[in-house]
Amino acid sequence: GESVGLHLPTLSVQEGDNSIINCAYSNSASDYFIWYKQESGKGPQFIIDIRSNMDKRQGQRVTVLLNKTVKHLSLQIAATQPGDSAVYFCAENINSNSGYALNFGKGTSLLVTP
Amino acid sequence: ETGVTQTPRHLVMGMTNKKSLKCEQHLGHNAMYWYKQSAKKPLELMFVYSLEERVENNSVPSRFSPECPNSSHLFLHLHTLQPEDSALYLCASSQEGTGRSPLHFGNGTRLTVT
Numbered sequence: 001g002e003s004v005g006l007h008l009p010t011l012s013v014q015e016g017d018n019s020i021i022n023c024a025y026s027n028s029a030s031d032y033f034i035w036y037k038q039e040s041g042k043g044p045q046f047i048i049d050i051r052s053n054m055d056k057r058q059g060q061r062v063t064v065l066l067n068k069t070v071k072h073l074s075l076q077i078a079a080t081q082p083g084d085s086a087v088y089f090c091a092e093n094i095n096s097n098s099g100y101a102l103n104f105g106k107g108t109s110l111l112v113t114p
Numbered sequence: 115e116t117g118v119t120q121t122p123r124h125l126v127m128g129m130t131n132k133k134s135l136k137c138e139q140h141l142g143h144n145a146m147y148w149y150k151q152s153a154k155k156p157l158e159l160m161f162v163y164s165l166e167e168r169v170e171n172n173s174v175p176s177r178f179s180p181e182c183p184n185s186s187h188l189f190l191h192l193h194t195l196q197p198e199d200s201a202l203y204l205c206a207s208s209q210e211g212t213g214r215s216p217l218h219f220g221n222g223t224r225l226t227v228t
Contacts, residue, residue, distance in 0.1 A: 032214045043118075043204050043219030044157075051214075089157070093213035101170060101213050104157040 012111045019077040021108045023090035026071060030092040034102065035064060035075045039086045047075070047088075077110075085112045117141045120205050120220035128228055129195060135223045137188040137205030143218070145211030146188040148180060151202040151222070163188065164211030195227045 013019045025033070031052040036044035050057045050064045050073075057064050063076040073090050087107040094103045118139045127133050139146060148160040162170035163182040177199075179191040188205055202224050206217040 034216055036219075041221070043120075043206075043221045044217075046216045046218065049216055101159050101162060101172075102217060103159075106156050 009106070010109045010111065012113060013080050015080060015082060015112055015114050017080055019075075019080045019084070019110060019112075021075045021077075021088050021090075021110065023073040023075075023105055024071060025073060025090075025092050027092060027094055027103075028071065030094060032093040033064070033066060033073050034091045035062075035073075036089045036091065036104075037084075037086045038089065038107070044089060080110075080112050082112050082114065085110055118205055118207055118218050118220035120203075120223050122223055123221065124224045124226075126226045126228060127192070127195065129197070131195075132191070132193040134192065135190040135203055135205075135225075137190075137220060139186055139188075139205075139207040139218070141207055141218060143207035143209055144185055145208045146182060146185070147206040147208070147217060148188070148190050149204040149206060149219075151204055157204070161190075162211055169211060192225075195225075197227050200225055200227045
C-alpha cells in the first residue's frame with residue numbers, strides 16, 4: 001500500500017548547525033503535507049504545512065521543501081537549538097472512506113548536542 | 115496549554131474493566147479525531163468526527179467505542195481490552211475534516227492494559 005516514510009530514524013546535530021529531516025511519500029494524489037514535532041510526554045505539535053501547489057514554505061527558523069517529481073518532503077531547521085531535540089513526523093493527506101485523513105510517517109528522532 | 119485537553123493522562127486497567135477517555139477542545143474546531151500511538155509505529159487513525167457525525171472508523175475493534183456529544187467533546191469508551199491495546203491515545207481537532215488543515219493534538223492518555 002501507499003505510505004509515508006522517513007529516510008533516517010535518528011539524526012544527531014551540533015547546536016548551531018542546520019538540520020535537515022527528510023520524508024518520502026508515494027501517494028501522488030496527496031495535496032497537503034504537514035510536519036509535526038513531538039517532545040517526550042507530549043502530543044505532536046504542528047510546525048509547518050505546505051500544499052502541493054507550492055515548492056517551498058518558510059516559517060520561523062524552519063523551511064519545508066516539497067519535490068513532487070520525486071515525491072520528497074524535507075524540513076530544514078536553521079541554527080538548531082537544544083530545545084529542538086524531539087521526534088519529527090511528516091504527514092500527508094490520503095483519500096480515506098470519509099474523504100481525506102492525515103497519514104503519518106514513523107518519525108525521525110533529532111538529538112541536538114552542545 | 116495545547117487547546118486540546120485529554121484526561122486522564124495515565125490509565126491502568128485490567129482486561130475486564132470498562133473505562134472512558136475524555137477529550138475537550140477549546141479551539142472552535144468542527145472535526146475531532148482519535149489516534150493510537152504505539153512504540154516504533156506510525157500514528158494510527160482510529161476515528162474521525164466531523165460536525166459531530168462519525169465519518170471514519172478505521173477498522174477499529176468494537177472494544178473501542180467513540181462518542182461525540184458535541185463539537186467540543188470526544189470520548190473513547192473502552193471495554194474488555196487486550197494487553198496489545200496498551201499505547202498512547204491521542205485526541206486531535208481541526209478546523210474541518212477534509213484533511214487539508216492542521217490537526218491540533220492533546221498530550222494523550224497513556225493506557226496500560228494488564
